[in-house]
Amino acid sequence: MSEYDIQVIKQRYNIIGTSVKLDRAIEIALQVAATDLTVLILGESGVGKENFPKIIHANSARKHNSYIAVNCGAIPDGTIDSELFGHEKGSFTGATEARKGYFEQLDGGTIFLDEVAELPMGTQARLLRVLESGEFIKVGSSKVQKTNVRVVAATNVNLSEAVASGRFREDLYYRLNIVPIYIPPLRERQEDIPLLFKKFASDFSARYHMPTISLDAGAEQMLRQYAFPGNVRQLKNMVEQLSVIEENRNITAKVLEKYIPNSVTSMVHVVPDRTGKKMDMTFEHELIFKFLADMQRDINDLKSQIAKMRNEDVPLRVGSIAETKNLLMNRNNNVDIVEKGDYDEVELTDYEEGESKVEEVAMSNTLSLQEQEKEMIIKALKKNNGKRKDTAKDLGISERTLYRKLIEYDLNK
DSSP: OOHHHHHHHHHHTTOOOOOHHHHHHHHHHHHHHTSOOOEEEEOOTTSOTTHHHHHHHHTSTTTTSOEEEEEGGGSOHHHHHHHHHOBOTTSSTTOOSOBOOHHHHTTTSEEEEETGGGSOHHHHHHHHHHHHHSEEEOBTOOOEEEOOOEEEEEESSOHHHHHHTTSSOHHHHHHHTTEEEEOOOGGGOGGGHHHHHHHHHHHHHHHHTOOOOEEOHHHHHHHHHBOOTTHHHHHHHHHHHHHHHOSSSEEOHHHHHTTSTTTTTSBEEEEEOTTSOEEEEEOTHHHHHHHHHHHHHHHHHHHHHHHHHHHTTOOOOOOSHHHHHHHHHOTTSOOOOBOOTTTTEEEEEETTTTEEEEEEOOOOTTSOHHHHHHHHHHHHHHHTTTOHHHHHHHHTSOHHHHHHHHHHTTOOO
């Protein structure tokens, strides 16, 4: 595949960037287009996965036949089978006439199943049959029909983890993952960020009839270092806001900072690895701060649920934060609430074991971030009996980061 072919595709589908990883994804899409192999497109939300099924279809022998994109996550579970495979008249309430599904309508064409991990398990079994034999059965029918449809699927979910947790069929995963195409997130193609900014700035300038905005050196550096959890979509939205709101068309770092949410904990830092080369890594506190934020949400949920159930005189038994959330969902447990103070601490009585225990579910809001971080590490160490590997896994950080923190907080004993 020549560089010229890749540039032609970029121009046709308005793909901006010179990243090697992005070029590799386009190259694989062009190579696999001529075949009928199933393709799985992988990447985070907002990276532009929707362009690649179009590239594959337009460069295949099916290009003169139909193409349709289906967002599997946007169709209710009760109607997804009917949408994909069709139904017979009277097969369910509201089925006043027979309907052809996408696999019947698109015979000879291509279907793009976006957010394929959102499919219900029953629909996954039907899809597997189509992929393996080209056969399907309409809802409410017993007649087997044949179809010749190429499937291109996409997801921002880790399907291996979904398989391990029982949320996705293993056989379907391997059937879809014949040719995977990985679309890199924006933080892995930092060299493309200024190019994308200029393109979006030009587009919005023309749309809103305003002078084009630009970045000074400090703002461009800040933009390159930002992690962009929303990827290209987030950058585009940011440029649109800047284009509409800012009167000074030369954007400085100070101005840009106002448009970067959680800028302190969302910056990507470049640090040397052991080989002396530079590598990108997300600010190490970010994961711990996220863990703290999740814990705070648990606490708020706990408080509101306790207050609600207290008003309803519903008994409650609580053991730990995770256990509490589960038990709050199940009101059949033989438990009581024992109040203490302002719900910052809850005394728990277990009638089955005849024991009482107190679990502190909130840290003082006056603690600094460093003190909160230290407290989380101490609790995680106690929970895992001092095992660093398990502690690091619980905190969502590497063992090396944990080791540095143990030294920093004088916990390496």
